[in-house]
Amino acid sequence: MKFYKDVCAKLVYRFGNKNLDAIKSIDIERYLVDLSKEKYKRGKKGEERTYSATYVHHFRTVLTVAFDFAEKHGMIERNPMRFISAVKAERKEVDFLSKDEAKRFLACLSADAPLYWKTAMNLLIRCGLRRGELVGLKWEDINYSDNTLTVCRDVINNAETDRKNYVKETKSAHSDRTLPIDAEMMKLLKAWKAKQVEDYGTMLMPSAFIFGSSIDPYNPVRPDSVTQWLSRFNTRHGLRNVSPHDLRHTCATLLLANGASVKETQVIMGHADASTTLKFYVGVDSDALKNASDKLSMALAMGE
Numbered sequence: 001m002k003f004y005k006d007v008c009a010k011l012v013y014r015f016g017n018k019n020l021d022a023i024k025s026i027d028i029e030r031y032l033v034d035l036s037k038e039k040y041k042r043g044k045k046g047e048e049r050t051y052s053a054t055y056v057h058h059f060r061t062v063l064t065v066a067f068d069f070a071e072k073h074g075m076i077e078r079n080p081m082r083f084i085s086a087v088k089a090e091r092k093e094v095d096f097l098s099k100d101e102a103k104r105f106l107a108c109l110s111a112d113a114p115l116y117w118k119t120a121m122n123l124l125i126r127c128g129l130r131r132g133e134l135v136g137l138k139w140e141d142i143n144y145s146d147n148t149l150t151v152c153r154d155v156i157n158n159a160e161t162d163r164k165n166y167v168k169e170t171k172s173a174h175s176d177r178t179l180p181i182d183a184e185m186m187k188l189l190k191a192w193k194a195k196q197v198e199d200y201g202t203m204l205m206p207s208a209f210i211f212g213s214s215i216d217p218y219n220p221v222r223p224d225s226v227t228q229w230l231s232r233f234n235t236r237h238g239l240r241n242v243s244p245h246d247l248r249h250t251c252a253t254l255l256l257a258n259g260a261s262v263k264e265t266q267v268i269m270g271h272a273d274a275s276t277t278l279k280f281y282v283g284v285d286s287d288a289l290k291n292a293s294d295k296l297s298m299a300l301a302m303g304e
Contacts, residue, residue, distance in 0.1 A: 002160045007062050020067075021076045025083040028063060032056055032087065057087040095242060096249035097125075099257070108237045117229055119192040120211055123149075124226075124244055127179050128251035128269050131227065131244040132156055135220045136167060139193065140206035143178075147186055150178045151270065157222050165220055175270040252277065 014031055015023055036056050039048045064081045071079045097105060102125060109118050123129055123137075127149060136153040143150070154170050157163060170176050181189070189210075197204055200217055208217040226244050234241045242250075248269070255265045266277045 002158070003058075004062065007058055011059065011062060011066075020070050021078075023080060025080040028080055028084055032060060032084070035059060053087050060084065060087055095246045096253045097240070097242060097246070099254060101240065102250055102254065105239055108233075108239065112237070113233065115188075115192050115195050116211070117233070119188045120226065121230065121233075121247070122185055122188055124247040125251055126182065126185050128248045128255075130154070130171075130175075130248060130270075131223045133170065133175070133270075134226065134244070135209070135211050135223050137210040138206065139204060139208055139210055141210075142181075142189060144186075147181045147183075148178050149181050150176075152176050155220050155223055157224065165222060167220065170270070172270075172272050174272040177267060177270050179268060 015027070018027075035051060036053070037050060039050055041047065042049050060081075063084075067076065067079050067081045070076045106122070106125070109121055113121070120134060123134055124131075129137075129151065132154040133151050136155040137149070137151075138153075141150045141152065142148075152170060153167055154175075155165055155167050157165050192210070193204070196208075196210075196212075196217065204217055209220045211221050213219045213221050230244055230247075231241060233239075252265050252269050255268065256262070260268075262274050262277055266274045269277060271277050
């Protein structure tokens, strides 16, 4: 909501002194081109960058919705957005750990990570959870009889929430999902629950968060603390500095590389559309390509 409020404010700044029917296609084209060349400062060092095609596309989307509404309600005779070409999508490179990197990461976790974070990081890489979904998990979401985990809530903490945790539903209906948990993951969860009970000195109700704050198990840890801990851990062990979302990428990439179908991977990741799965997570290495080529050769081989 904050992002789109900012988008609307910028559009009003550019076009707010004109009547709707006075805004022509050429005006909008010029604005989108100007926006794509505009520079902004990012990060503590103030590095200058230009806005991405995806960012510019959001402005085109808002304008399309606005002018479609105006046309539908007879506010304008001609919709200028019909003549605006789509913003060319940029190829987004996705970062993920290779199989060997993932094994090293898990080995470092096993050797040198508190049970709290060992459990959290394993859930990210084994179940492909989003950061907010991870910290939104409650013990009632674990089904011990059939070894499954239900993802049904998300946690956000930003300026719009006054830097306080806000627990909400997941981002879409497809994000709600029930995932299988392997024996290794279930063992970690059970061990962490026992440790959590010991730490708090009391039995926990099912509504307690799996990754609650240090003083209150019924309040989740802040999502950005997951990123901060992972960054420090990677640095300490000389690992590539991947983010929690990169561990999610790793889960999907390794699923696909080890024989999972696109549909199966889509469901596990909670994507609404399989094209999202294909667009961001089909990362293959040379061994995978050779294996695919060998399979094709076998399929085409003619018997003597």
